[in-house]
Amino acid sequence: MAAAGTESLRWNLAEEVGVSGCNGSGSEEFHVLAVDDSIVDRKLIERLLKSSSFKVTAVDSGTRALQYLGLDGEKSTSAVGFNDLKVNLIMTDYSMPGMTGYELLKKIKESKAFKEIPVVIMSSENVLTRIHSCLEEGAEDFLMKPVKKSDVTKLKDFMVKGDQAEKGKRSSIKRKMDDDILKLTMPPTAIASSSSEVEDQSSSASHSPSSSSSSPCSSPCKRTRLQ
Amino acid sequence: MDRNQSHRQVATMKQSLFDQGYLDHEQFNQLEELQDDANPNFVEEVVTLYYRDSARLVHSIEQALEKSPIDFNKLDSYMHQFRGSSSSIGAKKVKAECSLFREYCRAGNGEGR
Numbered sequence: 526m527a528a529a530g531t532e533s534l535r536w537n538l539a540e541e542v543g544v545s546g547c548n549g550s551g552s553e554e555f556h557v558l559a560v561d562d563s564i565v566d567r568k569l570i571e572r573l574l575k576s577s578s579f580k581v582t583a584v585d586s587g588t589r590a591l592q593y594l595g596l597d598g599e600k601s602t603s604a605v606g607f608n609d610l611k612v613n614l615i616m617t618d619y620s621m622p623g624m625t626g627y628e629l630l631k632k633i634k635e636s637k638a639f640k641e642i643p644v645v646i647m648s649s650e651n652v653l654t655r656i657h658s659c660l661e662e663g664a665e666d667f668l669m670k671p672v673k674k675s676d677v678t679k680l681k682d683f684m685v686k687g688d689q690a691e692k693g694k695r696s697s698i699k700r701k702m703d704d705d706i707l708k709l710t711m712p713p714t715a716i717a718s719s720s721s722e723v724e725d726q727s728s729s730a731s732h733s734p735s736s737s738s739s740s741p742c743s744s745p746c747k748r749t750r751l752q
Numbered sequence: 753m754d755r756n757q758s759h760r761q762v763a764t765m766k767q768s769l770f771d772q773g774y775l776d777h778e779q780f781n782q783l784e785e786l787q788d789d790a791n792p793n794f795v796e797e798v799v800t801l802y803y804r805d806s807a808r809l810v811h812s813i814e815q816a817l818e819k820s821p822i823d824f825n826k827l828d829s830y831m832h833q834f835r836g837s838s839s840s841i842g843a844k845k846v847k848a849e850c851s852l853f854r855e856y857c858r859a860g861n862g863e864g865r
Contacts, residue, residue, distance in 0.1 A: 565802050565837040572786045572794055620832065649836050671779055671840045674786075 555684045556580040556610065560590045560617035560629065561647070566670070570616065570647075573677045582612075587624030587632075590615070596636055612642055613684045618670075619648035619655065627659055634663045643683040647672055779842030802841045809834045828857040 557579045559570045567583045574581045584590050591597045594612065615633060617626040624632075626646050634640045646659045649670040656667045665683045668676050769775035787794040813830050816823060835850035856864050 563833065563837055563840075564805055565798060565840050568798050568801055569783075569786075569840050572791065572798075576786055576788075622829075649832075649839060670836065671782070673782060 554578060554580050555613040555681070556582070557680070558590060558593060558612045558615045559583040560585075560587060560615065560621070560626070562586060562618065562621040566618065570672060573672060573674060574616075576674070577677050577680075579677075579680075582610075586621060587617070587626070587629035590617070590629060591632060594633075594636075594639055596632065596639065612639075614680060615642055615644045616680075617644065617646060619646050619659070620650070627655075627662065630659060630662050630664055645680065645683070774843070774845045776842035776844040779839070783842065799841060802837055802843070805837055806834065806846075822862045824857045824860055824862075828854055831857065 557574050559567065559574065559581055561567045561570060561583070562585050564585075567585065571581050571583050582593065584593060588597070615629075617629050619626040626648075630644050630646065633642065633644055640663075643665040644663065645666045645668060646664045647668045647670050648655065651669060659667055666679075766775070766780075770777045770780075783795050783798060809830050813827060813834075816827050816830065831850050831854045835847055835854070838844075838846040838850060853864070856862075
């Protein structure tokens with residue numbers, strides 16, 4: 526299938542760059558947990574999300590969503606470890622029998638493990654008080670149904686927000702690794718002179734950031750990689 | 753030749769459904785845009801799901817209407833579901849009928865007049 530093909534290509538690229546080993550989620554694909562009691566809407570949201578290159582898990586109730594996250598008290602049913610199947614966003618319908626989307630939102634925001642995951646509410650009814658309480662409770666956005674392609678492409682912004690800390694870490698690790706590689710390709714004399722440069726210029730601002738940070742970085746980089 | 757004819761017939765039918773207000777142009781286009789080589793039958797699949805779901809809902813609604821007194825909350829809930837899925841498919845007229853039906857439910861109007 527085309528989807529599987531691009532997935533493995535992305536994985537290979539990530540490995541080349543050397544960042545995939547640093548944490549479990551690895552590839553750039555985001556994983557969305559979609560919650561809706563309507564089978565038609567589930568099918569639609571799944572296709573919408575997949576066509577924007579998201580990985581999707583669609584469930585039919587708030588209870589199932591909590592089970593998937595392992596928040597229902599039954600640790601053994603959790604499908605989500607912290608390093609694999611990581612959920613980057615939860616999209617839930619508001620009006621559902623049993624647990625409403627609002628109630629699900631509250632449970633997620635109350636949970637230490639998952640409160641950082643952005644939650645988006647969907648509804649076919651434009652009720653201002655409803656929208657207000659969801660946003661108050663911490664929802665990132667409130668989408669009117671039927672959900673459109675343009676709504677879905679915007680979701681990436683919410684996920685980057687949550688991922689910002691991780692991405693920052695990853696890109697600084699990448700810079701340090703690049704320096705490592707650079708050092709290996711330089712002749713020994715050049716390395717010696719660059720380290721002495723570092724000592725002389727340690728107090729000055731980083732006009733050449735790579736050379737000033739290259740020497741201390743090799744062991745921390747390796748340690749991080751092994752994680 | 754036959755294939756082109758069929759395509760034209762389908763296009764004509766579709767346009768007529770748009771014109772008569774049965775099908776929402778924008779929403780149905782969204783569905784068609786989601787269909788591609790990797791998902792060549794998406795529209796057919798989702799509409800089939802809708803028909804099955806609708807049949808189930810209509811049956812539940814009919815049963816609910818048989819009861820005396822009528823449980824308007826239940827009816828309203830079924831109609832909400834029906835309206836939602838109709839909206840997702842672009843079934844404009846059905847959606848409008850559902851909205852009207854819901855108004856009657858909220859008014860406790862069992863006769864629908």
